Amino acid sequence: MRTLHELKEPEKTLSADPSARRGIPDATVARLPEYLRALTGFAERGITSVSSEELAAAAGVRSAKLRKDLSHLGSYGVRGVGYEVDHLAYQISRELGLTQDWPVAIVGMGNLGHALAAYSGFATRGFRVVALLDQDTVLHEQEIAGLPVQPMEALPSLVTDQGLAIGVIATPAASAQSVCDQLVAAGVRSILNFAPCVLVVPEGVDVRKVDLSTELQILAFHEQRKSLAAQGALDAVAEAVSR
Amino acid sequence: MRTLHELKEPEKTLSADPSARRGIPDATVARLPEYLRALTGFAERGITSVSSEELAAAAGVRSAKLRKDLSHLGSYGVRGVGYEVDHLAYQISRELGLTQDWPVAIVGMGNLGHALAAYSGFATRGFRVVALLDQDTVLHEQEIAGLPVQPMEALPSLVTDQGLAIGVIATPAASAQSVCDQLVAAGVRSILNFAPCVLVVPEGVDVRKVDLSTELQILAFHEQRKSLAAQGALDAVAEAVSR
């Protein structure tokens, strides 16, 4: 497995970079968007300064965790006072790469793709839907949310002309891998997958998965456990009474 | 904070239960649905037996992790052979609580709620959408995907009459907490939240969050890092050449 090892080399080299703010833990990155959202909320209410305690409460985490997370970005707080809302929001935005706009394409114009295309949450923060795609030729020429539905063949030019970097897959599971392959072939290296299946991609391509069904099943597990616990408690009471 | 302590007591009592298959790690639970999906795929192709290696590949994990995960449910494999597809699928289903049907209600009939109501993935495995709700009286009397849109006041009877246990929130962020409170008040203890905000709920209620925007921001972070890395590599080459 020499190839794998060699692929990791450049990263190692980079970590020797003097501007090395390398290695923000994944768990931290996953929470930064929530912090950013909380900060935006404070800003909208005209609050200019928050303590780690307040911000943590708004984001639903412990203050120690928040402080450790933020410490990975740098030292943007003032001891005895807290964090300046605007400044911290900017720093997090910059770290997440939201100071630039990311062109996004949505593939698959079924129910979900339709809803995603119309979803305003995209535009609000750093993302811009530049194209809607579908394999079904019947949908082409049609307009959804002000954008024409294009064939998959449009992909390469979208990447080179529009700088497309992020693809959203909203197709049925059966076509997801094929669509994914086409995205990757066109040069897209970040994919958000709504199809309930595992995508296999080459090294260097990121895939994140959002899956309704999985989330519901996890809820069901806990729900069942709660039911069993309630039943168990009843049994215990019954036994205690009968004794 | 005595109350909190007392609330945890029944659980402790249960863990002393002889049939204690307690404490399946959260990380494992989160992967079980994927294993189940992979197994269903094998079953559909008529494959009756798989090794941990094959199943792990299909689920996108390492075989050691798969085996350790499965070991938490019991010893359902046969050494030297592998796992019997149907049997393992049944065991996982049972563990996840999918041998019964879970009634689900979707609140918020905007774009997303609409798409979710029409999503067939719900019905496929253990879940049944029993009600669609919206605060907007204009939508009532309307039918979506064969179900009438009901007012929030219908909640209590849904819980008692239909055994509603899982609520899906697909409203804008502004109304999400209010809707959540109403769900909890009606007795719903498991909530899937699509609104981009933190929900505060009492002890004993589970909330899972699905957030587009967050996922995109995480992708953007990695994408930016990739761009920077590419730029860094170019710079390094340029420097090497100029020297």
Place this chain on the structure above:
DNA sequence: GTGACTTTGTGCATCGGTTCACAAAGGCGT
């Protein structure tokens, strides 16, 4: 029946993430 072979289940080392607790750092009142 026996031995070789395959694959599971798991003990152990390791790693990343969380929590705790406190020293360092700064503002603010007097």
Place this chain on the structure above:
DNA sequence: ACGCCTTTGTGAACCGATGCACAAAGTCAC
């Protein structure tokens, strides 16, 4: 100007999850 008080940033302990490597356990061929 000075000391008190608040809040950050972080070292260290802790905890859960992952990866490794192998003994145990079973099948299958002969």
